[in-house]
Amino acid sequence: MPEPRTFRDEPVSFVRRSGRMSDGQERAFEELAPFYLLDVPRDVAFTSVHPDARLDVASAYGRTAQLIVEIGSGQGHAIVSAATARPDDDFLAVEVFRAGLARTMLDADTAGARNLRLVEANAPEVLSTYLPEAAASEVWIFFSDPWHKKRHVKRRLIRPGFPETAARALADGGMLRLATDWEDYALQMRDVLDAAPDFERAFEGEWAERFDGRVMTAFERKGIAKGREIRDLTYRRVPRA
Ligand SMILES: C[S@@+](CC[C@H](N)C(=O)[O-])C[C@H]1O[C@@H](n2cnc3c(N)ncnc32)[C@H](O)[C@@H]1O
Numbered sequence: 289m290p291e292p293r294t295f296r297d298e299p300v301s302f303v304r305r306s307g308r309m310s311d312g313q314e315r316a317f318e319e320l321a322p323f324y325l326l327d328v329p330r331d332v333a334f335t336s337v338h339p340d341a342r343l344d345v346a347s348a349y350g351r352t353a354q355l356i357v358e359i360g361s362g363q364g365h366a367i368v369s370a371a372t373a374r375p376d377d378d379f380l381a382v383e384v385f386r387a388g389l390a391r392t393m394l395d396a397d398t399a400g401a402r403n404l405r406l407v408e409a410n411a412p413e414v415l416s417t418y419l420p421e422a423a424a425s426e427v428w429i430f431f432s433d434p435w436h437k438k439r440h441v442k443r444r445l446i447r448p449g450f451p452e453t454a455a456r457a458l459a460d461g462g463m464l465r466l467a468t469d470w471e472d473y474a475l476q477m478r479d480v481l482d483a484a485p486d487f488e489r490a491f492e493g494e495w496a497e498r499f500d501g502r503v504m505t506a507f508e509r510k511g512i513a514k515g516r517e518i519r520d521l522t523y524r525r526v527p528r529a
Pocket residue numbers: 300301302359360361362363382383384385388409410411412429430431432433445505506507508
């Protein structure tokens with residue numbers, strides 16, 4: 289492989305928190321990571337993905353099934369619950385927050401979910417090169433960090449350019465499911481995706497119905513407690529020409 293680059297070209301949508309992990313979280317990494325956490329060749333930074341690295345999906349899961357990818361899976365509540373409820377599908381959690389990854393592995397192990405893998409990496413790099421083209425039947429992004437201060441808006445994950453990245457990883461007819469409690473970001477998501485030739489709306493009216501595979505998380509609860517409305521969006525990947 290060529291030498292790694294020394295900088296990222298684009299702002300990332302996260303700040304890596306360096307807080308110490310508890311003994312239980314450290315143990316999750318030692319004991320459960322060999323099964324759950326994919327070993328990713330890196331590029332510029334610990335959360336990067338080497339542009340030449342490709343996931344062999346069938347060998348990662350030991351079978352071929354529909355693959356559902358969750359970006360920013362946090363503590364893993366949604367994806368562990370979905371993986372447990374849908375044993376015939378495979379799930380990939382993409383997250384940079386180590387304590388959240390540890391929690392996800394512990395809960396997956398307790399639930400006996402073997403159809404789930406995790407990747408500790410910057411999501412756009414996973415979607416744009418690490419996953420094979422059209423590998424995902426769905427991509428979920430729930431409560432993406434809103435970066436509401438004006439000077440930070442450029443860090444939002446769902447911004448111009450993102451639809452092309454997501455469309456590459458999605459199969460024809462695949463679904464992109466979003467939810468947010470931040471009105472201004474919901475409007476940005478909808479504008480950006482409405483303008484994307486690779487996607488079409490899979491909802492009628494202003495917003496999509498709440499996706500029934502989405503469980504309530506702390507972020508949603510906090511948004512509701514602050515009086516914010518939760519908005520879902522669902523877009524279908526237009527078949528490739
Ligand atoms: C506000 S939290 C929501 C977590 C979860 N989806 C939920 O609803 O509880 C957003 C999460 O996205 C993760 N994240 C943000 N940007 C990311 C990126 N570029 N790649 C991977 N994870 C990212 C953050 O670390 C954080 O855990």
